[in-house]
Amino acid sequence: MPELPEVETTRRGIAQHLEGHSVTTVDVREPRLRWAVPADLAEQLQGQTLQQIQRRGKYLLFTYPTGHLIIHLGMSGSLRIVSPDTALKKHDHVLIQFDNQQCLRYHDPRRFGCVLWTNEPAQQHPLLSVLGVEPLENEFTxxxxxxxxxxxxxxxxxxxxxxxxxxxxxxxxxxxxxxxxxxxxxxxxxxxxxxxxxxxxxxxxxxxxxxxxxxxxxxxxxxxxxxxxxxxxxxxxxxxxxxxxxxxxxxxxxxxxxxxxxxxxxxxxxx
CATH class of the missing domain: 1.10.8.50 (Helicase, Ruva Protein; domain 3)
Structure with a gap:
């Protein structure tokens, strides 16, 4: 299972390519993850500019002007940045394309991860509000x-x-x-x-x-x-x-x- 270092590695790899760019298309090929991918995800994301990608525990938080995309990699999930014409893999479940011709693909053979959306402050989401301190922050002593x-x-x-x-x-x-x-x-x-x-x-x-x-x-x-x-x-x-x-x-x-x-x-x- 990807843990904090793996998730942070993913965050850093993605952020440098996607922050500041807007979403052009969203393709949910398989919505049945640990929790169902929101049916209106494409509607929520399309045309929005990704402002920042943060990490909270093992969750990745994609901040947009109207809300937050919350991604967890589960047991076997991964995120890859590829060109839009890259051949699809069997377990590429969610595809998000940006205006710089970069495509973010969520890949998860076991489907234990999640791709969720919230219009509320991310830290108030039920999955995040119960989390303890971050081990790399000053509060952890x-x-x-x-x-x-x-x-x-x-x-x-x-x-x-x-x-x-x-x-x-x-x-x-x-x-x-x-x-x-x-x-x-x-x-x-x-x-x-x-x-x-x-x-x-x-x-x-x-x-x-x-x-x-x-x-x-x-x-x-x-x-x-x-x-x-x-x-x-x-x-x-x-x-x-x-x-x-x-x-x-x-x-x-x-x-x-x-x-x-x-x-x-x-x-x-x-x-």
């Missing part, structure tokens, strides 16, 4: 995590993956961040002191920043706007390395399941 974790007995890994607490810390990035912070993923969130949370907040920020710089992580589905994979997977320290030696101490990396997600850690380096 060790003090914030420590405060939110008080009296919580859930595993710290599921705690930092809770989008109501902090957005965009997906499974891969949670495992990597906890390893760098030296914190066992199954440790109770409420039992971790402020100092360790300060370290964890810094490692989360560092891991996400590094992943964005490398174009995200490709293990199966993700490609960027040019159809290329992300390369952060080449630097993974624990994720998907069960049985291999820890890069710090040589102890075999172990695997467990937390919150129905595969979790990787070093039993020697993390406590």
């Amino acid at each position: 060790g003090e914030y995590l420590h405060q939110q974790a008080q009296k919580k007995q859930q595993a710290v890994k599921t705690f930092i993956m809770n989008s109501h607490i902090v957005v965009g810390v997906g499974n891969i990035y949670a495992s990597e961040s906890l390893f760098l912070a030296g914190i066992h993923p199954n440790r109770a969130a409420g039992d971790i002191d402020l100092t360790h949370y300060q370290t964890l907040a810094n490692t989360i920020r560092d891991v996400l920043t590094a992943a964005i710089a490398m174009g995200g992580t490709t293990l199966r589905d993700f490609v960027n706007t040019q159809g290329e994979p992300g390369y952060f997977s080449q630097t993974l320290r624990v994720y998907d390395r069960a049985g291999l030696p820890c890069l710090n101490c040589g102890t075999p990396i172990e695997r467990m399941v937390l919150g129905q997600r595969a979790t990787y850690y070093c039993p020697q380096c993390q406590s």
Whole structure:
């Protein structure tokens, strides 16, 4: 599933080509995504100039004069910018063409993503209003995590993956961040002191920043706007390395399941 670094990589790749340009045509080839694509999407978008593309968690927000297009990539979605005459792929579900002869195509084999429209402020949309802080913004600190974790007995890994607490810390990035912070993923969130949370907040920020710089992580589905994979997977320290030696101490990396997600850690380096 595309996580924050993959979505941010997509945002940056798209924005430089589309911001400031107006929509000429919209073609919804398959409206049956996680939520139905609005029937009047073409009517809402045609002729409007795209002012800005922002990211909120794993959602992309396309700002137009009369509202916002909200896109989520789901499990297997991607956005590509191609010329209008580029051959269609089987799972190209939504096509938006702009006045600079660029076509934005939403591709999603599993159809778990969404393409929605709202005339209201985007942050008030039900999908966005419940989201926690952004991990790359100033509000995200060790003090914030420590405060939110008080009296919580859930595993710290599921705690930092809770989008109501902090957005965009997906499974891969949670495992990597906890390893760098030296914190066992199954440790109770409420039992971790402020100092360790300060370290964890810094490692989360560092891991996400590094992943964005490398174009995200490709293990199966993700490609960027040019159809290329992300390369952060080449630097993974624990994720998907069960049985291999820890890069710090040589102890075999172990695997467990937390919150129905595969979790990787070093039993020697993390406590």
